[in-house]
Amino acid sequence: MPPAGEPWWRSAVVYQIYPRSFADAGGDGVGDLEGIRGRLDHLSWLGVDAIWVSPFFGSPMADFGYDVADYCDVDPLFGTLSDFDHLVADAHERGLRILVDWVPNHTSDQHPWFAESRSSRSSAKRDWYVWRDRPNNWKAAFDETQSAWTWDEATGQYYLHLFLPEQPDLNWANPEVVEAMHGVLRFWLDRGVDGFRVDVVHGLGKDPAFPDAPPETADRPWSGQNDHQSTHAILRDLRRLVDGYPGDRVLVGEVYLLSTRQIAPYYGDGDELHLAFNFAPLYAPWEAPAWRRSVDRVVEELDPRHAWPTWVLSNHDNPRHRTRYGSEARARAAAVLLLTLRGTPFVYAGEELGLEDAEVPPERRVDPGGRDGCRAPIPWDASTGHGWAGDDPWLPWPPEADVRNVAAEREDEGSVLHLYRRLLAARRESVALRLGSWSPLPSPPGVLAYEREAGADRRAVVVNYTDDVVKVAFPQAWTVQVSSDGQSEGASYEGTVGASQALLLRRQPP
Ligand code: GLC
Numbered sequence: 001m002p003p004a005g006e007p008w009w010r011s012a013v014v015y016q017i018y019p020r021s022f023a024d025a026g027g028d029g030v031g032d033l034e035g036i037r038g039r040l041d042h043l044s045w046l047g048v049d050a051i052w053v054s055p056f057f058g059s060p061m062a063d064f065g066y067d068v069a070d071y072c073d074v075d076p077l078f079g080t081l082s083d084f085d086h087l088v089a090d091a092h093e094r095g096l097r098i099l100v101d102w103v104p105n106h107t108s109d110q111h112p113w114f115a116e117s118r119s120s121r122s123s124a125k126r127d128w129y130v131w132r133d134r135p136n137n138w139k140a141a142f143d144e145t146q147s148a149w150t151w152d153e154a155t156g157q158y159y160l161h162l163f164l165p166e167q168p169d170l171n172w173a174n175p176e177v178v179e180a181m182h183g184v185l186r187f188w189l190d191r192g193v194d195g196f197r198v199d200v201v202h203g204l205g206k207d208p209a210f211p212d213a214p215p216e217t218a219d220r221p222w223s224g225q226n227d228h229q230s231t232h233a234i235l236r237d238l239r240r241l242v243d244g245y246p247g248d249r250v251l252v253g254e255v256y257l258l259s260t261r262q263i264a265p266y267y268g269d270g271d272e273l274h275l276a277f278n279f280a281p282l283y284a285p286w287e288a289p290a291w292r293r294s295v296d297r298v299v300e301e302l303d304p305r306h307a308w309p310t311w312v313l314s315n316h317d318n319p320r321h322r323t324r325y326g327s328e329a330r331a332r333a334a335a336v337l338l339l340t341l342r343g344t345p346f347v348y349a350g351e352e353l354g355l356e357d358a359e360v361p362p363e364r365r366v367d368p369g370g371r372d373g374c375r376a377p378i379p380w381d382a383s384t385g386h387g388w389a390g391d392d393p394w395l396p397w398p399p400e401a402d403v404r405n406v407a408a409e410r411e412d413e414g415s416v417l418h419l420y421r422r423l424l425a426a427r428r429e430s431v432a433l434r435l436g437s438w439s440p441l442p443s444p445p446g447v448l449a450y451e452r453e454a455g456a457d458r459r460a461v462v463v464n465y466t467d468d469v470v471k472v473a474f475p476q477a478w479t480v481q482v483s484s485d486g487q488s489e490g491a492s493y494e495g496t497v498g499a500s501q502a503l504l505l506r507r508q509p510p
Contacts, residue, residue: 007248008097009195009274009344010308011434012049013424014252016348018316019056019078020064020394021377026079027390031377033079037087039380040094042406046352046417047424050097052197052252054316056084057103060110062166064367064375066101066199067108071184081191088192097194099252104181105203106167113180114168121155128177129168130160130206137212138222140164142369148222162203162223164368172204172234182241195242195250201266201273202255205230224256232265235272250274252310258283260297270306275344282312286325286334288448288465292440295341295450299438309343314351320374323357329500332419332484333463336502339423340452340461342438347420350378350398353409354416358398366395379405414486422482422489426504432457443472447497458507464497471496478505 023035033056043051056078058070065075074081091098107114116125135149141163149158150165160169170177185196205228212218217225235253242249253273255263258280266276281294298309313321313334322331331354338345357373365372372395379401380387386401398404409417427433436454443449446466452459460478464470478493482504488494493505 006435007250007274008049009248009250009252011427012097012344013047013339013427014050014052014099014344014346015043015046015048016052016054016315016346018054018349018375021375022349023378023380024388024390024393028077029388029390029393030077031393032077033074033083033087037083037090040090040096043096044094045410046421047428048096048347050099050194051091052099052346053101054197055101055103055199060108060166062108062164062368066103067106067110067164067167068103069108069110069112071102071181072187085191092192098192099195099197099250100188100193101199102185102188102196103199104170104172104184105200106161106163106169109166109168113170117168118152118155118159121157125176127174128171130171131155131157132160132210133157136210137218138162138210139213139218139220141221141223144219144221160206162200162221162226169203169206173206173208173230178234178237182237185238185241189242189245189249193249194247195252195274198238198251198253198273200256201235201253201276202227202231202257204234205232224258227257227262232268232272235266236268239268239271239273253277260294260301264301264303264307267303267307275308275310277310277312277346279312282315282318286330286465288443288446288463291337291448291463291465295438295440295448298343309341310346311338311341311343312346312348313338314348314374315346316348316375317369317371318374320348320351320355320357322351322354323373327500328354328416329485330465332416333465333500333502335416335420335423336461336482336484336504337448337463339420339427340433340459340504342436342452348374350376352417352420353378353404353406355398355404356400358396360396364396381405381407419482419484419486423504426459426482430457430459431455432459441474444470446470447472460505460507461502462497462505463502464500467499469496469498476510477508479508480504481506 019031022031023039024031025034026032055065057068058073058075059065117129135158138148140146140148203226207228251273252275255266255276263276266273284290358376360372376395376398377393409415432452432454436452441449448463473495480488484502
């Protein structure tokens, strides 16, 4: 439990579920809400505090659910609203919070609002989307050759879409849109959700003049550049709405701007997002100086009074960190880092198994953004179907699924899964790790070392980014509490850290 007065989401670890790929109860090869519900005991055993479920709403699935055609219903592929209510009830019974993924920047082109908007220039919903006679130079995501504007033959204008043509952007400058989308939030808040992950939140406010992107960045998608001040008033209204509900509901925004300085304003003065993703570290190489810079930027740029940091290594949009960093040892060390930095960590389902991206042969590729590899299904056991009911899943299994699966790793105390479990348990029992201060400790090149402190509770962390054993001496005596390779836990720290090893140390009483 967080200390009194601290909202739960500051000390929580959030576990991201990509519902298509998590667990299939229905037997059609696509994961579903009942599949998630059936695995809640496992998540409690693991020790996460909250789950965020990627979109499961009515959708034609051009972007696998990030193209929503009905915000207030469950797509039949994933189940029913009543399945969702059961999921919330069962999660809450276990003390797990649940966040849903709200996609406010754009709808599906199959959403009735867009159908009406495109029906004629004089439609009552024409202005719910962004229609122009002439496009500017903005590029769409996923394909740099693609304009962010698509010509609509029937009504003779272009509409804006920062992503696929099947994902037209809503016009948040229209108060009716704001009202309708507030209604969506209330719908899910009333059903008991603990908050929202807000998709592409920096996209909401657009410069009403729609100026061209500058020549230096004109060939990059506008979805990674849109950063207009009008978004902040929209966010203040959303914050008021969400804070009007009891129980510390939370807004976690996906601000896909790759500098910490640019995401900082999205916390407002503590009156906008509660949490904002900071993706700059996700793109940092596995090198000590790069990570030290990432942490320094967070310390320098985020206002400590209200901008609580977040940390992410993997998600459904990027190659898994096990794949990016190139070895299991590094992925393990990265887990120690993720779960001991100051801020709220997000764990992407499967990283706790040490999964690599799947090799997806060309004929099985389905994602327009080339992200299939990190979305491979979770193997639950060593059987041929790996615990999935029925058909082959929609994507191929990740590598080594016969040994790298939940059942096998639960049996093996040396597994990556048990490492995550020990780290999560260590966070729970240490206020220093959850909420304490962060300060760097002197360390040789190639190593990042820091201390977390809250009153008498002190932990130190040593992360060796190199492939050599390194000496890192400290004046005080420390005990190894968790080590990324499971070695020497419980022993006194002897002043060396192994190749690609990370250690969580506990201060010995003087
Ligand atoms: C976000 C989602 C991504 C999706 C995009 C468009 O970046 O994380 O999966 O494709 O928004 O909704």
